[in-house]
Amino acid sequence: MNVISTHIGQPVSRIDGVAKVTGQAKYAAEPHPPGMLYGVVVNSPIAHGRIETIHDTGARQVPGVIEIMTHLNRPHAALFEKSYMDGLGVPGAPYRPLHDGEIHFNGQPVAVVFAETFEAAREAAMLVRVDYERWPHNANFEVALHQKYMPSKTRSNYVPPKPRGDAAAAYALSAVKTEGRYHLAPEHHNPMEMHATTVIVEDDGTFTVWDKTQGPQAVQAYLASALSLSKDQVRVRNPYVGGAFGSGLRAVYNVFLATLAAKMLKRAVRVTLTRPQMFTHAFRPEAVMDIALGASRDSTLQSMIVKGVTDTSRFEHNMENIVIWGLINYRCPNATADYKVAPRDTYTSSDMRAPGAATGVNLLEMAIDEMAYACGMDPLAFRLHNYSDIDAMHDMPLTSKALRDAMAQGAQHFGWHDRSMIPGSMRDGRELVGWGMATGIWDAMFSPTSARARLGQDGRLHIATAASDIGTGTYTILAQTAAEAFGMPLDRIDIELGDSALPECPTEGGSWTAASAGAAVWLACHSLRTKLFAALARCKNAPSWARQDSVKLEGGALHGMNENAQDSLSLSDALSLTGQDVLEAEETAKPGLRGKISQMRKARFTHSAVFCEVRVDPELDTVRVTRLVNAVAAGRIMNPKTAASQIRGAMVMATGMALHEESLMDERVGRFMNHNFAEYHIPAHADIPDMDVLFVNEHDDEVSPLGVKGIGEIGMCGTAAAIANAIFHATGRRYRNLPIMPGA
Amino acid sequence: MTRESVAVPCRLQINGQDYSADLPPSVTLLDLLRERLDLTGTKKGCDHGQCGACTVLVDGKRVKSCLILAVSIPDSVVTTIEGIAQDGRLHPMQQAFIDADAFQCGYCTPGQIMSAIALLEEGHIHSRAEIREFMSGNLCRCGAYNGIINAIEQVVSRQHRNQAGEAA
Numbered sequence: 077m078n079v080i081s082t083h084i085g086q087p088v089s090r091i092d093g094v095a096k097v098t099g100q101a102k103y104a105a106e107p108h109p110p111g112m113l114y115g116v117v118v119n120s121p122i123a124h125g126r127i128e129t130i131h132d133t134g135a136r137q138v139p140g141v142i143e144i145m146t147h148l149n150r151p152h153a154a155l156f157e158k159s160y161m162d163g164l165g166v167p168g169a170p171y172r173p174l175h176d177g178e179i180h181f182n183g184q185p186v187a188v189v190f191a192e193t194f195e196a197a198r199e200a201a202m203l204v205r206v207d208y209e210r211w212p213h214n215a216n217f218e219v220a221l222h223q224k225y226m227p228s229k230t231r232s233n234y235v236p237p238k239p240r241g242d243a244a245a246a247y248a249l250s251a252v253k254t255e256g257r258y259h260l261a262p263e264h265h266n267p268m269e270m271h272a273t274t275v276i277v278e279d280d281g282t283f284t285v286w287d288k289t290q291g292p293q294a295v296q297a298y299l300a301s302a303l304s305l306s307k308d309q310v311r312v313r314n315p316y317v318g319g320a321f322g323s324g325l326r327a328v329y330n331v332f333l334a335t336l337a338a339k340m341l342k343r344a345v346r347v348t349l350t351r352p353q354m355f356t357h358a359f360r361p362e363a364v365m366d367i368a369l370g371a372s373r374d375s376t377l378q379s380m381i382v383k384g385v386t387d388t389s390r391f392e393h394n395m396e397n398i399v400i401w402g403l404i405n406y407r408c409p410n411a412t413a414d415y416k417v418a419p420r421d422t423y424t425s426s427d428m429r430a431p432g433a434a435t436g437v438n439l440l441e442m443a444i445d446e447m448a449y450a451c452g453m454d455p456l457a458f459r460l461h462n463y464s465d466i467d468a469m470h471d472m473p474l475t476s477k478a479l480r481d482a483m484a485q486g487a488q489h490f491g492w493h494d495r496s497m498i499p500g501s502m503r504d505g506r507e508l509v510g511w512g513m514a515t516g517i518w519d520a521m522f523s524p525t526s527a528r529a530r531l532g533q534d535g536r537l538h539i540a541t542a543a544s545d546i547g548t549g550t551y552t553i554l555a556q557t558a559a560e561a562f563g564m565p566l567d568r569i570d571i572e573l574g575d576s577a578l579p580e581c582p583t584e585g586g587s588w589t590a591a592s593a594g595a596a597v598w599l600a601c602h603s604l605r606t607k608l609f610a611a612l613a614r615c616k617n618a619p620s621w622a623r624q625d626s627v628k629l630e631g632g633a634l635h636g637m638n639e640n641a642q643d644s645l646s647l648s649d650a651l652s653l654t655g656q657d658v659l660e661a662e663e664t665a666k667p668g669l670r671g672k673i674s675q676m677r678k679a680r681f682t683h684s685a686v687f688c689e690v691r692v693d694p695e696l697d698t699v700r701v702t703r704l705v706n707a708v709a710a711g712r713i714m715n716p717k718t719a720a721s722q723i724r725g726a727m728v729m730a731t732g733m734a735l736h737e738e739s740l741m742d743e744r745v746g747r748f749m750n751h752n753f754a755e756y757h758i759p760a761h762a763d764i765p766d767m768d769v770l771f772v773n774e775h776d777d778e779v780s781p782l783g784v785k786g787i788g789e790i791g792m793c794g795t796a797a798a799i800a801n802a803i804f805h806a807t808g809r810r811y812r813n814l815p816i817m818p819g820a
Numbered sequence: 821m822t823r824e825s826v827a828v829p830c831r832l833q834i835n836g837q838d839y840s841a842d843l844p845p846s847v848t849l850l851d852l853l854r855e856r857l858d859l860t861g862t863k864k865g866c867d868h869g870q871c872g873a874c875t876v877l878v879d880g881k882r883v884k885s886c887l888i889l890a891v892s893i894p895d896s897v898v899t900t901i902e903g904i905a906q907d908g909r910l911h912p913m914q915q916a917f918i919d920a921d922a923f924q925c926g927y928c929t930p931g932q933i934m935s936a937i938a939l940l941e942e943g944h945i946h947s948r949a950e951i952r953e954f955m956s957g958n959l960c961r962c963g964a965y966n967g968i969i970n971a972i973e974q975v976v977s978r979q980h981r982n983q984a985g986e987a988a
Contacts, residue, residue: 093918096926097910097933099861099901106860114855194855195846268865268873268927268961318863318927319961351866547925547962721921721964728963753870753959760956764965766948 083559083566084782087717091571092316092551101316104288105272109344112274113142114194115337116201117330117347118187119356120179123421123746124213127177127186131205135189140196143341144204145333146187147174151340152304153332159301162326163294163583165232166424168392172302173329174336179208180391181423182215182747183356188333190345213421215746217362217387220418224385227393227417234395237382237403238469241410246379250370254446258367258439259813261738262387263360264748265428266758267546269318271357272348273334282309283338287331289314290324290544291583296576298327299335310335315574317546321729322427323358324546325585355751359739361386361425363398363435367443370410375451377408377462384436388417389424396427398436400469402444404679405517407464421746427585429729430789433518434796438733438814441514441797446810454497455801456487456513467679475674476776478709479515479683485770486707487513490687499808508692510806516684516794520711520785521588524666526579527596529558529604531659535632535648537564539600540572543593544584547725548788549718550593556715557594557782561601563629579662587682587786590714595665595781603661605629611654618653619643665781680779682710682790686727688798692806697819699803701731701763706795707770711785719787720769726791727767732759733792734799735815828891834859835903843890850874850885853900861901861930865959872958875931875938876900882938884957901930904937912975913937920971924962932958936972945976 095101132144160170191197276284289295292312300307334347363386370379384399399413448458495511502509527541539558545551555569612618621640636643689703713719736757742749750756776783827842853859865873869887876885877899904911913933923929935958944954
């Protein structure tokens, strides 16, 4: 599509900004239906076993307690595991909340107390006592590694590594070799809003479920299936989502439990998880990668051998693409990779921002830095020397790859060329200064999506799709797209998202929403324009200039052209003339035949080059990140203001990955024990320097209809490695485990 | 008798309105605002005083409302995010947050704004480093930290300009 940009690409402020800064934006735990009960979940303190007895007498005596729901008294829910499958495609047998007395993981819900007030429910929940029969469990990752396996059925998005050449032989013959085991600690998403559900029982007995999710239609389908309801009986809403980063990709147990209870008690209920309970579901898997690299004396990569393992639960086989990225991104004639999962008695690990790549790209880029140093070559020069213009793993051309430009512009902006190669050679007073860099890569995806455009008598354009804006700026960029496509000022556009009743949109994630929902809105607006012009052309009482081909829609009004350039007609008047109250169009954007062929013939990725400065106190071993520059090649940027915030936000999370975040397992009980913000550190204001984001010009008509690649994850990829590599440059010490805590 | 059957008088002024009721002593100021008064602009992010999402002003000072029992601050003046816009006009800090793109999901935002308003009163605004230090009790998982500091600096410099204007 050829888009002349007056709205797309402009640094517009968020259109949901006023709602958010005034506290008017309603999140999942915030509607207050009359007679609502509060539910507080009681979790299992053991990792594996069976409930023997539940003692709830004391809890039931707390005034205001209405019911204590357990596996023994819950109403009917679907029996078979397949009814609990969600759209994410994790193979295995999904966990069924309150299904029976068996315990599969520490933190598993065993009871939910419902009371008239939150305080009563909380107090009663503390009084529920449960006796368990304890069975052996393993929560130790090293032990789990001995049981690693390849699932017979793989996840739908899993990309099997494709070897080339003879990596083992080439490694043996290489003049320069590096080899090491790299490790990433498990991490928890920890969006600021805790997962919560408010269920409203409507007069007709249907349920309106306000849930913190990234996919209202996925949750609707899940609830209908798991609770044996028809889809008409469940509507899921999530107009505002207080962050998610992947924790809301799958239905979290609170939504099942709240809806089950509303069915049981025929009353509105709210179930909000506590912060510690946020550590009882999704998390980024712990990972190890064994990386062996071989190069010739001229710094040319000759061999790459990557073996990776991530953890999963006993009941599902979560898989990530962690080992493929180097094989794709580097021109190395011999390469192979292997991937397995290791089972533990925990909940299933899950997708967290840039799943797979955040782990695989960062760990690999740390190894690449080691190899550059082993070759005695500047790390940026080394990457340029081994640059691949194609997807080297699939031997496939790319729709675009402006990574060279990103490297050059990022380096220029950072001042990389003033860097001294020798570690520990750049000091400022007593502080050691280190400069490091890395590159990033992430998929550019496009999923079929529908959107509706409607013009009303008030002359406003109303856009609707079941997308979720989890803070990504979707409201704003869709308004910009509609403004552009329809010829409408931004302030006369309403965007409605976050409702399962709206036109079909896939679960938000993977950075595909901008490309996909954007294309759907674009099509729907064009279709609506065409409808309006056609209706006017048929209209006998419309002015003659408006009935011809020479009419244009600009600035929210119809204008004549040429000799009729002075004539105009408001959209409300135009609609009145056609005799209709509303005019509506719904369209679905999908790759189409040409798109599908293109997808088979060309690979598509976003790329980035990240540059970092750290300062290390040599006595205290404290690390401060003092500068970060990220140059991103992500096709068309819909809104540079919100896009830069997206990249910065991911860089903050990657700083956490590099230096702070680590979910620590108490192996005796199989529980993540640092389950709060005091002990699970996420970066705070004082940890984060000013960060510069550059968007490299990258024109790509093939990747998606609007030339958009998506920017939600790319900021994670490479940033943690750039920090790690800067720490090496400052100190001369290599750290292969993330997070890096030199003083610890 | 359980604690929940006890009720204690609670008297506050919230966003300029008098509030009085008998409450169980275990009701936090945060839960009073969110669950009993429908002032859901104040957010619950941890309920442990660790994240700052629940920051409100009590007698002009920023506090974490999840750590305060509602009945423990009789006759206090409470200001929440719903109480800072005047006559339908945004508070300068609210406008600056929009202009500087100082939020993404918006969940920590009311707490950040209330904290920032108090920060200006406290005067911890002499450098970006000082602002960062004194805003570090308000976590933001979307990582809007740069925007938040920019927003606060905008308001600070506008105040300085206004003061300079008045002095002249």
